[in-house]
Amino acid sequence: MGVRRKRLDMRMADQRVSRRVNGMRKTKERERRRARMVELLKAGAWPYTSTLRNFLSTELDTPASKLTPDAVKTYLAQA
Numbered sequence: 001m002g003v004r005r006k007r008l009d010m011r012m013a014d015q016r017v018s019r020r021v022n023g024m025r026k027t028k029e030r031e032r033r034r035a036r037m038v039e040l041l042k043a044g045a046w047p048y049t050s051t052l053r054n055f056l057s058t059e060l061d062t063p064a065s066k067l068t069p070d071a072v073k074t075y076l077a078q079a
Contacts (some may be wrong), residue, residue, distance in 0.1 A: 035060075038079045043071065048072075 027071040037055045044052065046069045060071055 038076065041076060046072070 033055075037052060040046070041052060041056075047053075048056070050064075052069060056067055056072060056075065057064040060067070060075060062071070
């Protein structure tokens with residue numbers, strides 16, 4: 001094998017380690033962010049800020065323009 005292949009193999013190995021290490025960090029951060037957003041949703045009122053609408057649209061898998069207060073209430077009841 002040539003030098004290019006060795007560099008490719010090293011890069012692939014580094015990426016595997018990076019995914020393993022950073023993946024745990026990202027999972028914990030997602031949990032913290034979700035808890036923070038649910039707390040803000042409970043404290044706030046409709047219409048929500050763009051950050052909260054973006055979070056809701058990803059969680060509920062609907063566009064932000066299609067969100068309804070009833071859908072948010074249902075989500076908060078589950079959370």
